[in-house]
Amino acid sequence: MPRASKAAVSRSKARPPRAVQRPAPSVSARDEAYLALKRLIMTNQISAGSQILESEAAERLGMSRTPVREAMIRLEQEGIVELRSRHGMRVLPLSASDMQEIYEVLTALESTAAAIVASRGLSDEELQRLRDAVNEMDRALAKDDLLRWSQADETFHLLLVDLSGNSRIRTFVGQVWEQSNRARLLTLRLRPKPVDSNKDHAALVDAIARRDPTTAKKVHEAHRRRAGAMLTALLAEHGFKQL
Amino acid sequence: MPRASKAAVSRSKARPPRAVQRPAPSVSARDEAYLALKRLIMTNQISAGSQILESEAAERLGMSRTPVREAMIRLEQEGIVELRSRHGMRVLPLSASDMQEIYEVLTALESTAAAIVASRGLSDEELQRLRDAVNEMDRALAKDDLLRWSQADETFHLLLVDLSGNSRIRTFVGQVWEQSNRARLLTLRLRPKPVDSNKDHAALVDAIARRDPTTAKKVHEAHRRRAGAMLTALLAEHGFKQL
DNA sequence: CCGATCAATTACGTATACATTAATGTATCC
DNA sequence: GGATACATTAATGTATACGTAATTGATCGG
Numbered sequence: 001m002p003r004a005s006k007a008a009v010s011r012s013k014a015r016p017p018r019a020v021q022r023p024a025p026s027v028s029a030r031d032e033a034y035l036a037l038k039r040l041i042m043t044n045q046i047s048a049g050s051q052i053l054e055s056e057a058a059e060r061l062g063m064s065r066t067p068v069r070e071a072m073i074r075l076e077q078e079g080i081v082e083l084r085s086r087h088g089m090r091v092l093p094l095s096a097s098d099m100q101e102i103y104e105v106l107t108a109l110e111s112t113a114a115a116i117v118a119s120r121g122l123s124d125e126e127l128q129r130l131r132d133a134v135n136e137m138d139r140a141l142a143k144d145d146l147l148r149w150s151q152a153d154e155t156f157h158l159l160l161v162d163l164s165g166n167s168r169i170r171t172f173v174g175q176v177w178e179q180s181n182r183a184r185l186l187t188l189r190l191r192p193k194p195v196d197s198n199k200d201h202a203a204l205v206d207a208i209a210r211r212d213p214t215t216a217k218k219v220h221e222a223h224r225r226r227a228g229a230m231l232t233a234l235l236a237e238h239g240f241k242q243l
Numbered sequence: 244m245p246r247a248s249k250a251a252v253s254r255s256k257a258r259p260p261r262a263v264q265r266p267a268p269s270v271s272a273r274d275e276a277y278l279a280l281k282r283l284i285m286t287n288q289i290s291a292g293s294q295i296l297e298s299e300a301a302e303r304l305g306m307s308r309t310p311v312r313e314a315m316i317r318l319e320q321e322g323i324v325e326l327r328s329r330h331g332m333r334v335l336p337l338s339a340s341d342m343q344e345i346y347e348v349l350t351a352l353e354s355t356a357a358a359i360v361a362s363r364g365l366s367d368e369e370l371q372r373l374r375d376a377v378n379e380m381d382r383a384l385a386k387d388d389l390l391r392w393s394q395a396d397e398t399f400h401l402l403l404v405d406l407s408g409n410s411r412i413r414t415f416v417g418q419v420w421e422q423s424n425r426a427r428l429l430t431l432r433l434r435p436k437p438v439d440s441n442k443d444h445a446a447l448v449d450a451i452a453r454r455d456p457t458t459a460k461k462v463h464e465a466h467r468r469r470a471g472a473m474l475t476a477l478l479a480e481h482g483f484k485q486l
Numbered sequence: 487c488c489g490a491t492c493a494a495t496t497a498c499g500t501a502t503a504c505a506t507t508a509a510t511g512t513a514t515c516c
Numbered sequence: 517g518g519a520t521a522c523a524t525t526a527a528t529g530t531a532t533a534c535g536t537a538a539t540t541g542a543t544c545g546g
Contacts, residue, residue: 029530053497064531065498073313077320079411086497086538101409108355108412112347166344168322169351172415272500296527307501308528329508329527 029063033071036061041080041091042181048243053088079179093242094183096235102176103228109173110157111220113164118208118216126163127209133159134201141198146188153194156201183243187234197227272306276314279304284323284334285424291486296331322422336485337426339478345419346471352416353400354463356407361451361459369406370452376402377444384441389431396437399444426486430477440470 027035037057040046058068072089075081081089122130133156140149154177161170200223207216235243270278280300283289301311315332318324324332365373376399383392397420404413443466450459478486 055497066530066532069498070313070316070529073316074320077317079414085499088497101411104355104359104409105352105411105415108351109348112351116347166347168344168348168419171322172348176411298527309500309502312529313499328529331527 028067030067030070033057033061033063033068034074037068037071037075037089038080038178041075042178044182044185046091048091048093048182051084051088051090056088078175092179094180095242096232096240099180099183099232099235100228102180103224103231105176106173107221107224107228109169110161110224111217113161113166113169113173114204114208114220115213115217116164116166117160118211118213120165121211122163122208127205129159130156130163130205130208134198134205137194137198137201141193141195149194150184150188153197160204183231183235186243187231190238191230191234197223200226271310273310273313276300276304276306276311277317280311280314280318280332281323281421284318285421287425287428289334291334291336291425294327294331294333299331321418335422337423338485339475339483342423342426342475342478343471345423346467346474348419349416350464350467350471352412353404353467354460356404356409356412356416357447357451357463358456358460359407359409360403361454361456363408364454365406365451370448372402373399373406373448373451377441377448380437380441380444384436384438392437393427393431396440403447426474426478429486430474433481434473434477440466443469 037046046052054065054068054072057072058065061068072081072083075089076083079092081091083089133152136152137149137156140146140152157177158170158174161173164170200219204216204219204223207213207219280289289295297308297311297315300315301308304311315324315326318332319326322335324334326332376395379395380392380399383389383395401413401417401420404416407413443462447459447462447466450456450462
């Protein structure tokens, strides 16, 4: 019944189909909530361990609880937050043992990806993309721009797993990467300059170019193992129990 | 009009108002929906590629759309279904390349878990649990009870990753295990008897007992690689493009 | 002054209402 | 007869309503 009146109205208008009042609703409220919450967490604007209620988040984002709830469920599945009934969403703190778990996963999955990539071989264009990322890291390091280095590092690692063609490896690596992103950001300025990290990457690209999966895998395993050990040592040294 | 029809349906079913009988609401409707849908998928009662609308599932499960929606979001995050707007939830079919991806992930993560376990060593009681699972597989195989064998196999593999103590490895292995469960079930009777599979497991337990991480890792890598090759060959042989 | 009991409040879980938009069917125009 | 515009329908996405259970805090007994 109420619909009838609406239909009548739209017909009387004869033809302003939709472009008039609908500028760009390209993202759903749920996606908006998901992205907004994730960004707040990733950038440490919602600190680890802190809680936020569904209704708080909904008000803050200017929408109802429903899409916020659904976004929170996604974040929980991704291992970024914990949903505690009547306490809202809690950003999971990262302990040293979490970081160890994460680096074990990264070591296992990325070294496998490296072997796959080396084994199937890359086109010149693909190889160049890897080299570009390495070069970007070098440049950033030369300029002491650690944030830029860190972004290039992420680009390199995600590109590597992308090139493996294994979408599950890609998903899982992306997931633990996001889980540990906060810790990396916070320790970026505490760690020694990542000079040998860059060397590792160059060596990996060489092994891939030579189509040598065994070496590629070994190089990357060593790289991740070292990075993990460095990071956990750093956390212990600075007395960080949780991040 | 829609209200009337729905009311009529629910009354025709003679459903007593749920509020009256409150026996054991220990599980939320959302969990119930999640478990019910997952079980239907795992047991192939909802075949791959088939779709089910939110409202259909809700009616089928006797609850409203809200908890069903949330359950579907979880299943989507787990890589079991795909959510297509206005087409409901679609059970993801498994292709040969999916199986290959999955076995690459299992190889990488489980062999790492094996190395971790061997490296830290197990208590007698923990070691015994692994041996129990192996023995159960032997017994099931001797009786030609393939379903029981398959369950013991699952027990063994999940126990292994549990014992690694790495909760993320555990989660990811569990996830790809569930993704591929249907395929394993369907091919269980097509594959050769898993005799050497049992031998592999015994060899792995020995390596763990000897606290030899290198061998443990190698044994398990070979085991998974072989199983993966067997399964993909099987799928190709029988012309299965999708499962 | 401390702990326990109970009422008020709060936050959630679920159901339902409503808005939006893709998909479908239909009539019209040439 | 075929393509297109348009109304209709269907299914989703979002908001809101509501009952329930947990948390809070206040009162009371010790």
